Amino acid sequence: MNWAVVGVGNIANVFMKAIQHIPDVKVLAAYGRNREKLDAFCDKWNIKERYTDYEQLYKQSSVSVIYLATPHIVHFEHTMSALEHGKHVLCEKPMAMSFEETEALVYAARKNKVFLMEAMWTRFFxxxxxxxxxxxxxxxxxxxxxxxxxxxxxxxxxxxxxxxxxxxxxxxxxxxxxxxxxxxxxxxxxxxxxxxxxxxxxxxxxxxxxxxxxxxxxxxxxxxxxxxxxxxxxxxxxxxxxxxxxxxxxxxxxxxxxxxxxxxxxxxxYEEPGLQFEIEHAEDCIRMGKKESPIMPLNESIGIARAIDLVYEQVRG
Ligand SMILES: NC(=O)c1ccc[n+]([C@@H]2O[C@H](COP(=O)([O-])OP(=O)(O)OC[C@H]3O[C@@H](n4cnc5c(N)ncnc54)[C@H](OP(=O)(O)O)[C@@H]3O)[C@@H](O)[C@H]2O)c1
Missing domain, CATH: 3.30.360.10 (Dihydrodipicolinate Reductase; domain 2)
Structure with a gap:
């Protein structure tokens, strides 16, 4: 399956190491907001399509799955746009900044009939x-x-x-x-x-x-x-x-x-880095036509986001 990586920092590099264990996963495109860092990442991992505008990537690239690896403050906008463009998304944790944002993303994935999963890699070891x-x-x-x-x-x-x-x-x-x-x-x-x-x-x-x-x-x-x-x-x-x-x-x-x-x-x-298990699982789900993971289900992501919101309500007073 063809993937794009959105965000080219720490965890994106771990993702690229992990896919060396999975011959089926090809990364054809990447987005980074900084041209130099994007080029360095793409040169290192031999990625041809390079975008400094993520919407252009979603519009122009033929990839079917996005690995969302930007910081969580922008997960909502980056993931929502990908879902609206019909892309499947494996989104780094936390999926969004609140219960409301997470619920809206899940709604968008269901409306657009695409796969969405929070990348809770721990579960797949x-x-x-x-x-x-x-x-x-x-x-x-x-x-x-x-x-x-x-x-x-x-x-x-x-x-x-x-x-x-x-x-x-x-x-x-x-x-x-x-x-x-x-x-x-x-x-x-x-x-x-x-x-x-x-x-x-x-x-x-x-x-x-x-x-x-x-x-x-x-x-x-x-x-x-x-x-x-x-x-x-x-x-x-x-x-x-x-x-x-x-x-x-x-x-x-x-x-x-x-x-x-x-x-x-x-x-x-297991062989390092260990992210390969969640990536393989996401690929398997998508191939089978599933729109969510039975191991990291979407209602659980929504519920965890709500629990974290409640923690913040208490500690911020
Ligand atoms: N699963 C795990 O074990 C694990 C581990 C680490 C992180 N994570 C999650 O992965 C996400 C990324 O973490 P990271 O450590 O890889 O972060 P990072 O090293 O800072 O990389 C983030 C990437 O997103 C870009 N970026 C930052 N702010 C942006 C913005 N406002 N708009 C567009 N692009 C932006 C950065 O560009 P610049 O370089 O120009 O800032 C960089 O390319 C976080 O949500 C984190 O919770 C998961």
Missing amino acids: PINKWLMEFIRSEEFGKPVNVNADFSFEYPYDKDYRFFRRDLGGGCMRSAGIYPLAYACMVFGCLPDEIKAIAQMKNEVDLRTAALFRFPKDCTAEIYTGFQGESQCMANIAFEKGTVVIPEFIHPDTAIIKPCGGEEKRISLL
Whole structure:
């Protein structure tokens, strides 16, 4: 299938590395707002069609799928336009800046009968497939609590997008989306009660801790931040045991322990960078004529966006 990359920064380069594992994926076009950076990216990855206007790309290029890799503040306009031009879209997380924007994108994808998926790469690693089968087996009973963290030290820079509200800054939407989406995956539903606190600077959360109640008495504790490294661990408490997923964002291992029993380690290794699994999944869905992913469904993206909005309502006061 023929793809275009919109945005030529960090994650776009990871995407290009990942597709070296997938012979069917061809990137024919790219958009970048800066001509020099666009040319450097396209020269590096041997991409012929180059656009500094994304609408021109959507109008002129024959590609059928867009990988949307610009910062989230512009995901809505870049994705909406792609959908309106009949392109399928794999959109980096978070899909948009609010519940309303996310819902509007989902509506546009359905109206235009094209595929849309939030690029929650975590869900597509082999060990997560194993985890979901393990949960379905009920070997340890039902999962009741998820405790997950994703925090890294990023030196404060008042001009960088992480720290500017007008550029979509804040750790909950950028990084906290991972542990929240992980809890939603484990429980197979969305939270219905939220309590959050945050360390704020210039209206942007530098560290956020939040508690979530899920249906059927399930709970989650999420910690995220741009200040201070955390282990990036998902601890899942089951009725009859525990499962720990180290590096749960891009995992290859599960450590399982039944109550009172022996610990066991399961590893399903993968080749770096790991984005290839979500890309292959998106291609498979599109080939089969699906308009959304069963693993990262659109209603879940809408629900996660709503939960993040509620966190921000609480921490901004
Ligand atoms: N899945 C993952 O693990 C992962 C990892 C990192 C990021 N992400 C997500 O991917 C997205 C991009 O992150 P990144 O780290 O790749 O960012 P990045 O390195 O800053 O690259 C963003 C690209 O978009 C361009 N851009 C920035 N602002 C723009 C605007 N207003 N209009 C048009 N183009 C604009 C940048 O151009 P300039 O160079 O000219 O600024 C650059 O080409 C974010 O939403 C992020 O949450 C996902």
